[in-house]
Amino acid sequence: MTTQELLCRAKAAKAAAAALSTQQKNALLCAMAGALCAHSGAILEANRADLGAARGHISDVMLDRLALSEARIAAMAQGMRDVAALPDPVGEELARTVRPNGLVIRKVRVAMGVIAVIYESRPNVTSDAAALCLKSGSVCVLRGGKEAIRTNRAVVDALHAGLCAQGADPALIGLVEDTSRASAAALMAARGTVDLLIPRGGKGLIRACVEQAKVPCIETGTGICHIYVDKAADLAMALAIVDNAKTSRPSVCNAAEVCLVHRDVAAAFLPMLAQRMAQKHTELRLCPRAAAVIPGTPAGPDDFDTEFLDYILAVRVVDSLEEAAAHIALHSTGHSEAIVTADKAAAEAFTRAVDSAAVYVNASTRFTDGGEFGLGCEMGISTQKLGARGPMGLAELTSYKYIVEGSGQTR
Amino acid sequence: MTTQELLCRAKAAKAAAAALSTQQKNALLCAMAGALCAHSGAILEANRADLGAARGHISDVMLDRLALSEARIAAMAQGMRDVAALPDPVGEELARTVRPNGLVIRKVRVAMGVIAVIYESRPNVTSDAAALCLKSGSVCVLRGGKEAIRTNRAVVDALHAGLCAQGADPALIGLVEDTSRASAAALMAARGTVDLLIPRGGKGLIRACVEQAKVPCIETGTGICHIYVDKAADLAMALAIVDNAKTSRPSVCNAAEVCLVHRDVAAAFLPMLAQRMAQKHTELRLCPRAAAVIPGTPAGPDDFDTEFLDYILAVRVVDSLEEAAAHIALHSTGHSEAIVTADKAAAEAFTRAVDSAAVYVNASTRFTDGGEFGLGCEMGISTQKLGARGPMGLAELTSYKYIVEGSGQTR
Numbered sequence: 068m069t070t071q072e073l074l075c076r077a078k079a080a081k082a083a084a085a086a087l088s089t090q091q092k093n094a095l096l097c098a099m100a101g102a103l104c105a106h107s108g109a110i111l112e113a114n115r116a117d118l119g120a121a122r123g124h125i126s127d128v129m130l131d132r133l134a135l136s137e138a139r140i141a142a143m144a145q146g147m148r149d150v151a152a153l154p155d156p157v158g159e160e161l162a163r164t165v166r167p168n169g170l171v172i173r174k175v176r177v178a179m180g181v182i183a184v185i186y187e188s189r190p191n192v193t194s195d196a197a198a199l200c201l202k203s204g205s206v207c208v209l210r211g212g213k214e215a216i217r218t219n220r221a222v223v224d225a226l227h228a229g230l231c232a233q234g235a236d237p238a239l240i241g242l243v244e245d246t247s248r249a250s251a252a253a254l255m256a257a258r259g260t261v262d263l264l265i266p267r268g269g270k271g272l273i274r275a276c277v278e279q280a281k282v283p284c285i286e287t288g289t290g291i292c293h294i295y296v297d298k299a300a301d302l303a304m305a306l307a308i309v310d311n312a313k314t315s316r317p318s319v320c321n322a323a324e325v326c327l328v329h330r331d332v333a334a335a336f337l338p339m340l341a342q343r344m345a346q347k348h349t350e351l352r353l354c355p356r357a358a359a360v361i362p363g364t365p366a367g368p369d370d371f372d373t374e375f376l377d378y379i380l381a382v383r384v385v386d387s388l389e390e391a392a393a394h395i396a397l398h399s400t401g402h403s404e405a406i407v408t409a410d411k412a413a414a415e416a417f418t419r420a421v422d423s424a425a426v427y428v429n430a431s432t433r434f435t436d437g438g439e440f441g442l443g444c445e446m447g448i449s450t451q452k453l454g455a456r457g458p459m460g461l462a463e464l465t466s467y468k469y470i471v472e473g474s475g476q477t478r
Numbered sequence: 479m480t481t482q483e484l485l486c487r488a489k490a491a492k493a494a495a496a497a498l499s500t501q502q503k504n505a506l507l508c509a510m511a512g513a514l515c516a517h518s519g520a521i522l523e524a525n526r527a528d529l530g531a532a533r534g535h536i537s538d539v540m541l542d543r544l545a546l547s548e549a550r551i552a553a554m555a556q557g558m559r560d561v562a563a564l565p566d567p568v569g570e571e572l573a574r575t576v577r578p579n580g581l582v583i584r585k586v587r588v589a590m591g592v593i594a595v596i597y598e599s600r601p602n603v604t605s606d607a608a609a610l611c612l613k614s615g616s617v618c619v620l621r622g623g624k625e626a627i628r629t630n631r632a633v634v635d636a637l638h639a640g641l642c643a644q645g646a647d648p649a650l651i652g653l654v655e656d657t658s659r660a661s662a663a664a665l666m667a668a669r670g671t672v673d674l675l676i677p678r679g680g681k682g683l684i685r686a687c688v689e690q691a692k693v694p695c696i697e698t699g700t701g702i703c704h705i706y707v708d709k710a711a712d713l714a715m716a717l718a719i720v721d722n723a724k725t726s727r728p729s730v731c732n733a734a735e736v737c738l739v740h741r742d743v744a745a746a747f748l749p750m751l752a753q754r755m756a757q758k759h760t761e762l763r764l765c766p767r768a769a770a771v772i773p774g775t776p777a778g779p780d781d782f783d784t785e786f787l788d789y790i791l792a793v794r795v796v797d798s799l800e801e802a803a804a805h806i807a808l809h810s811t812g813h814s815e816a817i818v819t820a821d822k823a824a825a826e827a828f829t830r831a832v833d834s835a836a837v838y839v840n841a842s843t844r845f846t847d848g849g850e851f852g853l854g855c856e857m858g859i860s861t862q863k864l865g866a867r868g869p870m871g872l873a874e875l876t877s878y879k880y881i882v883e884g885s886g887q888t889r
Contacts (some may be wrong), residue, residue: 081833082803082807082831082833085833086830086831164852166850166851166852170841170845170850172851172852177833179863179864180833180863258688258689262862262863263863263864277669277692278669278692281688281689283697283862283863283864283865285864286694301886304886307886307888308886308888310888311888311889312888315888315889392493396493414883418881419497420493420497422492422493422496422588422591422879423879424879424880425879425880425881425882426879426880426881426882427882427883427884428881428882428883428884429883429884429885429886429887430581430882430883430884430885430886430887430888431887431888431889433888433889434581434887434889435880439577439581439889440575440577440583440880441575441577441583451694452590452591452673452674452694452877453590453674453694453695453696453864453865453877454694454864454865456877456878456879457879457880466863466864466867467867468834468835468836468837468867468868469835469836469837469846469851469868470829470837470839471836471837471838471839471841471845472825472838472839472840472841473838473839473840473841474840474841475712475715475718475719475841476840476841476842476845477718477719477721477722477723477726477841477842477844478722478726478842478844478845478850
C-alpha cells in the first residue's frame with residue numbers, strides 16, 4: 068500500500084475510532100496484547116533478519132535498541148494491557164456554560180483524529196504508540212526506521228490479527244511500508260488528514276519534523292536539564308540529586324547535563340561533587356571559577372549547550388539565583404530544571420522565573436516521565452508551549468470541541 | 479529597529495511580562511486605553527496618510543477596514559478596558575497530585591511567552607492583540623500589513639506612551655517596522671524566540687504561515703460552515719437559522735456557506751428557502767436534486783468547497799443524516815456546523831459524528847465567537863485540533879508548566 072493510500076484509509080477510519088466505546092477499546096487492546104505473544108515466533112524471526120541486515124551499519128547501542136526477545140515482547144504486550152487499564156479520556160466534559168440567550172455550551176474532550184508518529188529504531192514504540200492512539204480514540208499512522216521495518220511489519224501484523232479477531236478495522240493502526248525520506252515528507256505535508264504529528268527519536272529527526280511539517284507537530288524530547296544548587300541548599304541532598312539526575316540513566320532526556328552552583332557554597336560543594344563524580348566515572352566540564360576549586364576539563368564553548376546523554380556534567384559557579392535563572396533561560400531546552408534549597412522564597416523565585424515544562428524543588432529531574440507523574444504512560448515529553456507540555460499521556464493526545472444546544476437562537 | 483533586534487528585545491522582556499501582577503496588567507491596559515484616546519489626533523493623521531497612499535491600490539472593502547475615526551479609536555480603547563475587566567488566567571492551578579513518593583506535582587497555567595501575530599489591514603487588531611497578549615502574560619510581536627503601517631505605528635506609539643507613563647518596558651509590545659515578506663518569514667523562522675504564531679487575515683496569509691512556519695502556529699479562521707436541515711426539523715426554525723447564519727453578516731468566518739436538506743423535507747423546505755433567499759438577494763447554488771424543486775444556479779464543481787463570504791448559499795439534498803455528516807467530513811474546514819432537528823437521537827448522532835470546533839443543535843453558526851461563548855474577547859477562531867480549538871480567549875493564549883516539590887527524592 069502506498070503512503071497516500073494508507074493516509075486515505077486512516078482518514079476514513081477516524082470516525083469509527085472516535086466512536087469506539089471504552090469497553091470496545093479495552094477489548095481490542097487486550098486482544099492485540101494476546102496476539103503479540105501468540106505471534107512472538109514470527110516477530111523474533113523478522114527481528115533476527117533486521118538485526119542481521121543492520122549489523123555493521125548501526126552502532127551497538129542502536130542494535131541493542133532494535134533487538135527483541137520473548138521477554139521484551141511480553142513487556143510490550145503488558146504495556147498494551149496497562150493502557151487498557153487506564154481511564155478513557157474521550158467524552159469528558161471539560162466545561163459547561165449556560166448563556167443569557169439560553170444556549171448551553173459544553174466543552175467536551177474528543178479524539179485528536181489521525182496521529183502520525185515518526186520514530187527510529189525501537190520496535191516497542193510500534194505497540195506503545197498504537198495502544199496510546201487507540202485508547203485516546205485516534206487512528207495512528209506509524210512510520211518507523213528502515214532498520215526495523217521487518218520487525219515493525221511483524222508487530223503490526225500481530226496487532227491487526229488482534230483487531231480482526233474482534234471484528235475491528237485494521238485501518239485503525241497503519242504502518243507506513245516505505246521507510247525512505249519521501250514517506251516522512253508525505254506525513255509532514257498531509258494537511259487535512261494528519262491532525263497531529265509526533266516525532267520520537269534523535270535531535271535531527273525532531274528538528275526536521277518541526278521545521279518542515281505543514282501539519283500541527285509537537286516537539287519532543289531534547290533535554291538540556293539543569294540542577295541549581297542554591298546557597299541555602301542542604302549539600303548532602305544536593306549531591307544525591309545531582310548524582311541521581313546525572314548518572315542513574317545518562318542516555319535519557321530527563322537526565323541532567325549542567326550543574327549551577329551558588330558561589331557561597333562552591334568551596335564546600337564542588338569537592339563533594341568532584342569526589343562523587345569520580346566514583347561514577349563522570350567527566351566534569353568546568354567554568355573557570357569551578358576549575359579554580361576542583362580538577363576537571365575546562366568547559367569549551369559548546370559545553371553548556373550540549374545534550375551529552377553520557378557520563379559528562381558541565382559545571383558553572385554563579386553569583387546568584389537570578390544569574391542561574393538567566394543562564395537557564397539562555398541555554399535550556401525547556402524540558403526540566405531543579406533547584407536545591409531550604410529557602411522557601413528562593414524556591415518560589417526559581418519556579419516562577421524558570422520557563423520549562425517541569426520545574427523541581429529539591430527533587431531529581433529524572434521524575435519527568437508519564438509514569439512518575441501518574442499519567443500511567445506517555446508518548447514522549449513535549450518541550451513546546453502550544454498544545455501538550457511535559458509528559459504526554461492519554462489526555463494530552465486528545466482535543467476538544469464545543470457542543471452548543473439551542474432552541475432556535477439566531478444572532 | 480530590525481526585526482531581529484525586535485525579537486531579541488521581545489525574548490528579553492518575556493520574564494517581566496509573565497511576572498506582572500493582575501493589578502499591574504490592568505493598570506497598564508487602562509493607561510494604554512487612555513493614551514489611545516489622547517493620541518487620536520496623531521493616529522487619525524497617520525491613518526489619513528495610509529488611506530491616501532492605499533487608495534486605488536486596494537478594494538473599497540479593504541479601505542473601509544483600514545479607515546479609523548474618533549468613534550473607532552474610542553471603541554479600540556474600550557476594547558482594552560474590557561480586557562482589563564476580564565479575569566487573569568495566569569497562575570491558575572489546573573491540577574494537583576501527591577505521588578506515593580511524596581512529590582507534590584502542580585500543573586499551573588503560565589504565560590505563553592512571545593506571541594507573534596501576522597495580520598492584514600485592520601488597525602484595531604493592533605490594540606486588540608496587544609491587550610490580549612499583555613493580559614495573558616505574554617509579550618507580543620505585531621506584524622501588520624504594509625497599507626496600515628503608519629496607522630499601526632501611531633497606535634503603538636500611543637500604547638508605548640501608556641506603558642511608559644506607568645514605568646513599564648515598551649518592549650512588552652513590539653511592532654515590526656518592516657512590512658515586506660522578509661519580516662513575516664523571520665517571525666515564522668524564529669525558533670527559540672516565538673512561542674506561538676497566530677496569522678489573522680485571508681486564506682493566503684493563513685496558509686503561508688501554517689505551511690512555512692517553523693515555530694508553533696495556530697490555524698485560524700477559514701469557515702465553510704454547514705447547516706443540516708434534518709427530516710425532523712421545525713422548518714420555520716430551520717429557515718430562521720439558515721437565514722441568520724447566511725445573511726446576517728456574510729463576510730465573517732462563522733457565516734454558513736452550505737445548506738444540506740434531508741430528502742423527506744426537501745419539497746416543503748426548499749421553496750421556503752428559495753423565497754427567503756430571494757428577499758435577501760442571496761444566490762443559490764443548487765445540486766441537481768435541489769434544482770429539480772426550486773430555481774437557482776446549478777452548483778459547479780467548487781461550490782461545496784468555497785468560503786463565499788458573500789450572499790451565496792450552496793444547497794444539497796441528502797438521503798440521510800449519515801450522508802450529511804459524510805459530506806461535512808469531506809468538505810468542512812472544521813469551524814462550525816449545525817443541525818436543525820426536533821429528534822434528540824438525531825441531534826446526538828450529529829454532534830458525535832461531526833468533527834468541528836463548534837457543533838450546534840438548533841442554533842445559528844454565527845455564535846462561534848469569543849464574546850458569544852462568554853470568553854469576553856478573542857484572538858480568532860482556531861480550526862486545528864492541537865492547542866486551542868474554536869474561539870481563542872485569554873486562557874487559550876496561555877500554556878502550563880508542572881511545579882514539582884520534593885524533599886530530596888531521587889529515582
